[in-house]
Amino acid sequence: MKKSLVHVKDFNLTLGDKNIIHDLSFDVMPGEIFAFLGSNGSGKTSTIRALLGIYQPTSGTLWVNGQPLTPKTAANVGYLPEERGLYVRSKVLDTMMYFGELKGMTRDAARQFSMDYLERVELADKANLKIKKLSGGQQQKIQLGVAIMGNPELLILDEPTKGLxxxxxxxxxxxxxxxKERGAAVIYITHLMEEVERLADRLLILKDGTARAYGTVAAVKKEFNSNSIEDIFVKIYKEKSSEVAHV
Ligand SMILES: Nc1ncnc2c1ncn2[C@@H]1O[C@H](COP(=O)(O)OP(=O)(O)OP(=O)(O)O)[C@@H](O)[C@H]1O
Ligand SMILES: [Mg+2]
Incomplete structure (x- = not known):
């Protein structure tokens, strides 16, 4: 069996006086797209923040490659946060190269990657403009470029297509x-179930801080006797909430 890249076990999270996540466990394997789903406020972004070491878990294990993330190992992780934002007064190419070098790329490699990427996303003509001159969607494409620089082995995308x-x-x-084809593991947060149908290998649906569905897309469809992830999502959310104690 392949070794998991992300290992979350018995994870609990309390923020303020609110118990957000209860005994959540899941694994993400190399080379898979893992859809991390749940309604607004269900705890997806908070789980990612705990995985990245931004939030301290109340209890449980959150590992990447067999250990908690450290600033050094985080260089192998690309992250497109839900809250967008680049330093708007910097120029596009300078910004990308800065992050590339932070991730350990040589200056030449960072420049080459950035120019190739800008070409690909049709922003090459904006390379020497300040970020603030770009539209919201264009800035988002730059932020994705920053997230995928240096070929991360784990890519975490929090609603990456929002606004595109x-x-x-x-x-x-x-x-x-x-x-994914190149072997990266991708944690993909979205509210668009057609993206899940198109991309995901496995998924997890979070509700009341626990996993209500978890497994391959095919296995989850079989378990819920439905051919539509959207229907399954709605069904899970229509169920009466369990009596989980919110302390
Ligand atoms: N810093 C914080 N302090 C207290 N509560 C917080 C904090 N951050 C998030 N929360 C609460 O945690 C819960 C989960 O929020 P989170 O942002 O993880 O949800 P989400 O699943 O990402 O939702 P969305 O789909 O809307 O992005 C919400 O009830 C939110 O109010
Ligand atoms: Mg969120």
Whole structure:
């Protein structure tokens, strides 16, 4: 059996006086796209923040490659956060190269990667513009470029297609598919179930801080006797919430 890249076991998280996650366990394998799903406020972003060491878990294990993330090992992780934002007064190419070098790329490699990427996403003519001169969707494409620099073995994308037009959404999904082909593990957070149907190998649906569905797309469909992830999601959320104590 392949070794998991992300290992989350019996993870509990309390923020303020709110118990957000209860005994959550899951694994993400190299080379798979793992859809991490759940309604607004169900705890997806908070789980990612705990995995990245931004939030301290109340209890449990959150490992990447067999250990908690450290600044050094985090260089192998690409992250597109839900809250977007680059330093708007910097130029596009300078920004990308800065992050590339932070991830250990040589200056030449960072420049080459950035120019190739900008060409791919049709922003090469904006390379020497300040970020603030770009539209929201264009800035988002730059932020994706930053996230995938240095060929991360783990890529975490928190609603990456939010606000993108259909052409750019397809472009982004193609790029994510290619990263998977190259062996990266991708944790993909989205509210769009057609993206899950198109991309995901396995999925987890979070509700009330626990996993209500977890497994390969085919296995989850079989378990819920449905051919539609969207229907399964709705069914799970229509169920009366279990009596989980929210302390
Ligand atoms: N720093 C914080 N302090 C207290 N509560 C927080 C904090 N961050 C998030 N929460 C709460 O934790 C819960 C989960 O939030 P989270 O952002 O993880 O949800 P999400 O699944 O990412 O939702 P969405 O789909 O809307 O992005 C929410 O009830 C939110 O109010
Ligand atoms: Mg979120």
């Amino acid at each position: 037009d259909p052409v750019n959404r397809k472009l982004l999904l193609d790029i994510v598919g290619e990263l």
